[in-house]
Amino acid sequence: MLNLEETTKYIELASKSGGQAKIEGDTVFITIPPDRLVDVADTIFNKYNTSFRVCAGVDERPLNGHFSLVHLFTDDKAGLYVAVKTYLSGESPVAPSITSVVPAADWCEMEARDLLGIEFTGRETYRLVLPPWWPSNLYPLRKETPYNYRPEPRLESEKLGYSREYGVIPLGPYHPALHEPEYFELYVEGERVVDVKYRGFHVHRGVEKLAESRMSYQQVNFLAERICGICGFVHSTCYALAVEKAAKLDVPERAQFIRSIVLEVERIHSHLLLLGVAFHLLGYDAGFMHIWRIRERVMQLAELLTGSRKTYGINLVGGVRRDVNEEKKQKTLEALRELGREFKNFIEVAISVPQVKKRLTGSGVLPREEAVKLSVEGPVARASGVNKDARRDLPYAAYKYVSFKVPVYTEGDNLARVLVRVDEVFESISIIEQLLDKLPGGSILLTDFEIPEGRVGVQVVEAPRGGDIHYVVTGKGAPYRWRVRAPTYANIPALRVMLRDQPLADAPITIASIDPCFSCTDRVVVVRDGRIEEIKLTQLVK
Amino acid sequence: MSHKPLKLIIIAGSKGRVTVKYPYQEPLITPEFRGEIEIDPAKCIGCGACVKACPPNALELLESEKEVILRYFVGRCIFCWRCIDVCPVNAIKGTRNFELATDKHTDLYTLVVHTRTTCEICGKPFETTRMQRYIAEKSPVTEEYASICPDCRKRLLAEAVSARRVGISEHKE
Amino acid sequence: MEQLLVYTLTPLIVLYAIIPVILDGVERKLKAALQSRIGPPVTQTIYDLLKLVLVKEIKTQPTILYVYLSLTSSIVTGLASLYYITLYALRGDQVDMFYALALFAITTSTHTVTPLIVPNPYSFIGGIREVVLGVVNEAALITSISLYTIMAQRSVLKSTQWVTIIAVALVALTAFIASYVASSRVPFDIAEAEPEVASGIFVEFSGSVLALNIYSLLLRRLIVKLLVLAPTVGLLYGFSLTGLLVVLLLLPATWVTYATVAVILGRSRVDVAPLTLAKIYIALILISITVLLVQAYA
Ligand code: SF4
Numbered sequence A: 001m002l003n004l005e006e007t008t009k010y011i012e013l014a015s016k017s018g019g020q021a022k023i024e025g026d027t028v029f030i031t032i033p034p035d036r037l038v039d040v041a042d043t044i045f046n047k048y049n050t051s052f053r054v055c056a057g058v059d060e061r062p063l064n065g066h067f068s069l070v071h072l073f074t075d076d077k078a079g080l081y082v083a084v085k086t087y088l089s090g091e092s093p094v095a096p097s098i099t100s101v102v103p104a105a106d107w108c109e110m111e112a113r114d115l116l117g118i119e120f121t122g123r124e125t126y127r128l129v130l131p132p133w134w135p136s137n138l139y140p141l142r143k144e145t146p147y148n149y150r151p152e153p154r155l156e157s158e159k160l161g162y163s164r165e166y167g168v169i170p171l172g173p174y175h176p177a178l179h180e181p182e183y184f185e186l187y188v189e190g191e192r193v194v195d196v197k198y199r200g201f202h203v204h205r206g207v208e209k210l211a212e213s214r215m216s217y218q219q220v221n222f223l224a225e226r227i228c229g230i231c232g233f234v235h236s237t238c239y240a241l242a243v244e245k246a247a248k249l250d251v252p253e254r255a256q257f258i259r260s261i262v263l264e265v266e267r268i269h270s271h272l273l274l275l276g277v278a279f280h281l282l283g284y285d286a287g288f289m290h291i292w293r294i295r296e297r298v299m300q301l302a303e304l305l306t307g308s309r310k311t312y313g314i315n316l317v318g319g320v321r322r323d324v325n326e327e328k329k330q331k332t333l334e335a336l337r338e339l340g341r342e343f344k345n346f347i348e349v350a351i352s353v354p355q356v357k358k359r360l361t362g363s364g365v366l367p368r369e370e371a372v373k374l375s376v377e378g379p380v381a382r383a384s385g386v387n388k389d390a391r392r393d394l395p396y397a398a399y400k401y402v403s404f405k406v407p408v409y410t411e412g413d414n415l416a417r418v419l420v421r422v423d424e425v426f427e428s429i430s431i432i433e434q435l436l437d438k439l440p441g442g443s444i445l446l447t448d449f450e451i452p453e454g455r456v457g458v459q460v461v462e463a464p465r466g467g468d469i470h471y472v473v474t475g476k477g478a479p480y481r482w483r484v485r486a487p488t489y490a491n492i493p494a495l496r497v498m499l500r501d502q503p504l505a506d507a508p509i510t511i512a513s514i515d516p517c518f519s520c521t522d523r524v525v526v527v528r529d530g531r532i533e534e535i536k537l538t539q540l541v542k
Numbered sequence B: 001m002s003h004k005p006l007k008l009i010i011i012a013g014s015k016g017r018v019t020v021k022y023p024y025q026e027p028l029i030t031p032e033f034r035g036e037i038e039i040d041p042a043k044c045i046g047c048g049a050c051v052k053a054c055p056p057n058a059l060e061l062l063e064s065e066k067e068v069i070l071r072y073f074v075g076r077c078i079f080c081w082r083c084i085d086v087c088p089v090n091a092i093k094g095t096r097n098f099e100l101a102t103d104k105h106t107d108l109y110t111l112v113v114h115t116r117t118t119c120e121i122c123g124k125p126f127e128t129t130r131m132q133r134y135i136a137e138k139s140p141v142t143e144e145y146a147s148i149c150p151d152c153r154k155r156l157l158a159e160a161v162s163a164r165r166v167g168i169s170e171h172k173e
Numbered sequence C: 001m002e003q004l005l006v007y008t009l010t011p012l013i014v015l016y017a018i019i020p021v022i023l024d025g026v027e028r029k030l031k032a033a034l035q036s037r038i039g040p041p042v043t044q045t046i047y048d049l050l051k052l053v054l055v056k057e058i059k060t061q062p063t064i065l066y067v068y069l070s071l072t073s074s075i076v077t078g079l080a081s082l083y084y085i086t087l088y089a090l091r092g093d094q095v096d097m098f099y100a101l102a103l104f105a106i107t108t109s110t111h112t113v114t115p116l117i118v119p120n121p122y123s124f125i126g127g128i129r130e131v132v133l134g135v136v137n138e139a140a141l142i143t144s145i146s147l148y149t150i151m152a153q154r155s156v157l158k159s160t161q162w163v164t165i166i167a168v169a170l171v172a173l174t175a176f177i178a179s180y181v182a183s184s185r186v187p188f189d190i191a192e193a194e195p196e197v198a199s200g201i202f203v204e205f206s207g208s209v210l211a212l213n214i215y216s217l218l219l220r221r222l223i224v225k226l227l228v229l230a231p232t233v234g235l236l237y238g239f240s241l242t243g244l245l246v247v248l249l250l251l252p253a254t255w256v257t258y259a260t261v262a263v264i265l266g267r268s269r270v271d272v273a274p275l276t277l278a279k280i281y282i283a284l285i286l287i288s289i290t291v292l293l294v295q296a297y298a
């Protein structure tokens, strides 16, 4: 919950470091010179125990001749967002890397390097997001690069590396059993995995550039919803809330309630989907079928409330497009009662299947220290004893009006991650019931408003997979800069810890246990230098 | 080992079979469902409001000398019905149709063809005939501008303003 | 008369060739019912196999000829094995059973090593897993069924000594477990296991090769059930023509039971399954042998 007294330490920190701080709503904006960045990040992350969410590079040259780099933290105990901004040279932007103190910043720095050409000192970098053949001095997110410019692709092998010591099992990028294009290289010794390399971003679709170049504020809602097929409503809500925060709009309460209701419907859907897939991977297909039978109810509920079984399309900046009347309310309550009963009945059976129980217990362990260090999100964090949930810590939409438990387990294994989700399904049902009960009257959509240019909004929304963050700088009729970071982006690096030293047979269920969503993760980035490199495995393990 | 996994048989028994023999049976959609849109060519005035609102460019205005064509490409449509929200004359209707597969590419397009008027001053092709009529009906006051294209209108305005500014500066001196 | 019997048995082999495909259809329907689905029609497996046979062959790898050979020999020996099981059920001559077991061992081993002929890492991983499980399970299956046969021969049940009954029960239990495992169903379908890492042995098979592979698996499912049913019926009822009919009547019931067990359980972990099974088998077989020996000397 928001505690503005906590802001003093950030203001002091800023002035001590030769910068300034400004408070807007629940966000502390700090601007400091680049040479103090590492110190400040160290203090904020390690001393103040905040979560690191993401960093975003912005091409501000058309405005002030500089590039800028914003590191986004959240102080979950104080309910504060902390945005640390540094200005970099407009000709050759160089920033110090904070990965030595905040390991979780690894990917986003490389993304800024790929897409904006910001170089980082004090770390090794490689191409993360762009394909290997992409011209080396073409930076897609620089404002002078047209959004529809397509360099001629060249075909090139993208083998990550190889090992003579260990067997290599390639997994993906196109594999009949993987639902999205991603590539894992598992290094095995017999049936044990010794190391893993991940190469994703095959489905980088450049949505940020698209939104910044050719869409309008309201159109972006629908684009945001398409970042992910499972937690799409999270993205459109997060985007809308970020713009509303930037423009200081007073969105009708009723709209915020409906957003929260639909978000919880989406969470139940997502968790049931994952549980089904997990049972399938464990060879318990009856579990898969029955969980998905129950999930069908949620999809019908979503259609009742929004008009679509998935990808609901009811968010706009300023509110929502579909109201909940008395009839829908009653139908929803009835569907939820039935759903809760059926789910409870069945999940007990499923978890008691000996193979399911045995294979989930103790496999894919993520220790708490690693979870904190990598700033992992959502059920992955909560299963490793990290008690964070943006719905409670940084309340948005209508979550401040309801009470709910945040399930936390300490085992950190696949079972814990499954159980967190099972518990959350019941919590979500109760949240929707409370919200429907308290649903205030009034309109659902703000119609007349203006969005001033040059404002900044940062928003975290707790997706089923963890905290999703959108960073919006407003522009003329459309966002000037829109940075999206889906939770899987933060969770994938933890897979290496979970898979290492585990039987090969457990790899699929462990990968599935973070409920990865590769298209979300990839939405903005491209990948590794095409050179076939031979990296010492020990080095990788670090 | 407990006997619990066996409860599956009871659950399956009590639930029966939940799958349906689609497509030999009605699809499971509710009245709320948003499907394909239908544009009423008799109502549409070719204003382009829906084109501006449509997020994925499923609606486009194709302009030629004589005609303005509103083209709906259902292959791109995301069934958001934003076009329905913004259409000033309620020319678009939502349907529940979602079975859109076809082996003819042209089936995916719907065209609404409008004739165009020309600008009274410069003679360049301008808004659709229906649009002109619609504006005239809605606000008779604008009648004198209604047949002038935006370019010419801008020029007229600029001329008027500069004439006034010249007047003011003279006054100051 | 005996000779005549042998000749009239031949049409039965044709029946054996069709039964597993139909019972697989029943199994799929049952599985669907337990998963609250309508499921495919009972004849679906026939359609599947026909479709695969009629589809245009795509030669994916160079060793295809050997794959054909090994699968065909697996099927032929399988049918021969069924012939001897039937003889055994009719006459109760343990020699027939030993022929059947020997032929079945060839069926299984040719079928199991087939994926190893294919130069594909996934196929190889899946194949090796099958072999490891196969070595453990086949040993137990053959030992326990041999013991079972010997006991059935001696009509041990006529003695009322409880030690004997326990010994027979333990051997029967081992034989049933081993036959279930040999039927490659969940939790022991580890060759197809972990579909996400190694698509298993089917990865390089298509068209008629895939059809042969599936068919030979279904045939094995039939054999392993008859292998335990024949001595069981012989023991409880006796060896005769009616005995054989009882065996054939019990077959669908056993098939359905196995299928139900498979739906209710999940898949065991690949490296755990053979070890656990080995421990159980060794314990069960050792105990029953000791019991038998004690009884023989007492
Ligand atoms: S429903 Fe949406 S996507 Fe389809 S035409 Fe209308 S505005 Fe465009």
Ligand code: SF4
Binding pocket: B039, B043, B044, B045, B046, B047, B048, B049, B050, B051, B070, B086, B087, B088, B089, B090, B091, B092
């Ligand atoms: S908004 Fe309505 S009237 Fe205007 S072009 Fe679209 S369909 Fe026609």
